[in-house]
Amino acid sequence: MRVNWRRRELHVKIVYYGPPMAGKTTNLEQLQRMIAPQHRSELLSLDTEGDRTLFFDLMQVSLGKVGGLAPRISLYTVPGQVRYQHLRSMVLRGADGVVFVADSDANRLEENRALWQQMLRHLASHGLQDIPIVVQANKRDLPNALALDELREALHLPEEIPMFPAQASRGLGVRETFMAIVRFVLLQPSSKLTASPSSR
Amino acid sequence: MKKKQLSPPELQRVLRDVAHELNARILLVAGSEGQVLLYEGMETPKTMDLLAALSAAGMSALQEIILAAFRSARRDADNLLILEVPQGVILISSQPPYLFMAVISDKTRLGLARMLLRRLSQEYDWSQILIQEEAGPSPFASRSHPQAEGQGEDLFAELWSN
Numbered sequence: 001m002r003v004n005w006r007r008r009e010l011h012v013k014i015v016y017y018g019p020p021m022a023g024k025t026t027n028l029e030q031l032q033r034m035i036a037p038q039h040r041s042e043l044l045s046l047d048t049e050g051d052r053t054l055f056f057d058l059m060q061v062s063l064g065k066v067g068g069l070a071p072r073i074s075l076y077t078v079p080g081q082v083r084y085q086h087l088r089s090m091v092l093r094g095a096d097g098v099v100f101v102a103d104s105d106a107n108r109l110e111e112n113r114a115l116w117q118q119m120l121r122h123l124a125s126h127g128l129q130d131i132p133i134v135v136q137a138n139k140r141d142l143p144n145a146l147a148l149d150e151l152r153e154a155l156h157l158p159e160e161i162p163m164f165p166a167q168a169s170r171g172l173g174v175r176e177t178f179m180a181i182v183r184f185v186l187l188q189p190s191s192k193l194t195a196s197p198s199s200r
Numbered sequence: 201m202k203k204k205q206l207s208p209p210e211l212q213r214v215l216r217d218v219a220h221e222l223n224a225r226i227l228l229v230a231g232s233e234g235q236v237l238l239y240e241g242m243e244t245p246k247t248m249d250l251l252a253a254l255s256a257a258g259m260s261a262l263q264e265i266i267l268a269a270f271r272s273a274r275r276d277a278d279n280l281l282i283l284e285v286p287q288g289v290i291l292i293s294s295q296p297p298y299l300f301m302a303v304i305s306d307k308t309r310l311g312l313a314r315m316l317l318r319r320l321s322q323e324y325d326w327s328q329i330l331i332q333e334e335a336g337p338s339p340f341a342s343r344s345h346p347q348a349e350g351q352g353e354d355l356f357a358e359l360w361s362n
């Protein structure tokens with residue numbers, strides 16, 4: 001988290017992480033629809049092949065001024081496909097918070113687990129093991145959706161990590177997830193302001 | 201060499217002079233991860249934010265390639281990315297912890313641009329732009345405060361279009 005003195009802005013980076021096709025890009029697309037245009041940039045999707053993310057998606061959102069500072073939130077998604085491991089790690093650098101988008105599909109449990117473990121490793125390698133994390137259980141509409149408790153257990157989620165049910169394709173749960181991670185990042189008493197861009 | 205400690209308005213003037221000398225359409229200084237510190241140019245702040253974020257991403261991708269190609273490479277080394285596009289030349293110079301990005305005309309000498317960009321990072325202390333509040337609490341941190349929840353709501357005031 002950085003403060004730009006001149007522009008009285010607080011810069012925050014949030015990354016949507018998760019297995020392939022879980023709905024990360026869909027979350028940003030829905031936010032783009034829901035957020036008034038004057039408060040956001042266009043959604044930038046780099047190098048997509050069909051609807052698969054190959055590089056990352058990026059959208060910036062400005063929030064209302066609080067305490068004289070205007071938070072500017074950069075939302076990134078990572079590509080879920082296995083071969084983009086390094087890119088996922090790269091996008092996580094400098095993150096202030098993460099939304100893990102899990103796929104509720106019972107058949108995708110292993111993939112959820114693998115990507116969750118991988119994310120924790122990447123975060124630790126960047127010294128970011130303590131940043132806020134929120135989990136979204138997406139695709140609640142699927143007939144074979146796992147129960148929320150089962151998903152929680154499978155990922156060994158600690159109690160303090162909140163989980164939000166969602167059906168991102170219809171915009172359900174998207175707003176709640178976004179607001180939760182933003183609050184978590186901005187309002188946590190221990191959150192740090194860094195004076196130098198090198199310090200994380 | 202000790203870096204010059206200038207006030208933010210003075211740093212802005214330095215940037216303006218360099219932009220002028222390079223005949224740059226855009227010149228911006230960002231943190232290595234792409235947060236804008238200062239800029240010169242005719243674009244909106246939103247566009248500058250996007251350009252800085254994209255420049256950082258482009259530089260990161262380049263560094264991945266360099267690291268893959270040369271085992272001895274370092275992530276925090278100085279790197280210069282030069283892109284020629286029909287509109288001119290885009291220079292992205294990574295000088296951790298900062299990133300400089302310039303859009304110049306193809307008539308500007310590249311050697312001069314490279315030298316001036318390097319000088320920007322070597323001679324000036326850009327951290328003046330950031331509030332000096334190492335490890336302090338977030339300005340919004342007030343969970344123990346009775347109005348913490350309400351303050352959280354203010355954050356999202358007027359955000360939603362419906």
Ligand SMILES: Nc1nc2c(ncn2[C@@H]2O[C@H](COP(=O)(O)OP(=O)(O)OP(=O)(O)O)[C@@H](O)[C@H]2O)c(=O)[nH]1
Nearest residue numbers: 020021022023024025026053079080139167168169
């Ligand atoms: N049934 C169902 N499908 C969904 C839901 N949310 C997203 N999808 C669909 O899942 C597919 C993948 O969505 P994306 O948002 O592109 O997934 P992603 O996580 O960005 O995928 P990668 O970029 O490849 O990692 C799309 O066809 C979406 O329409 C949901 O809540 N329910």
Ligand SMILES: [Mg+2]
Nearest residue numbers: 024025052053
């Ligand atoms: Mg995607």
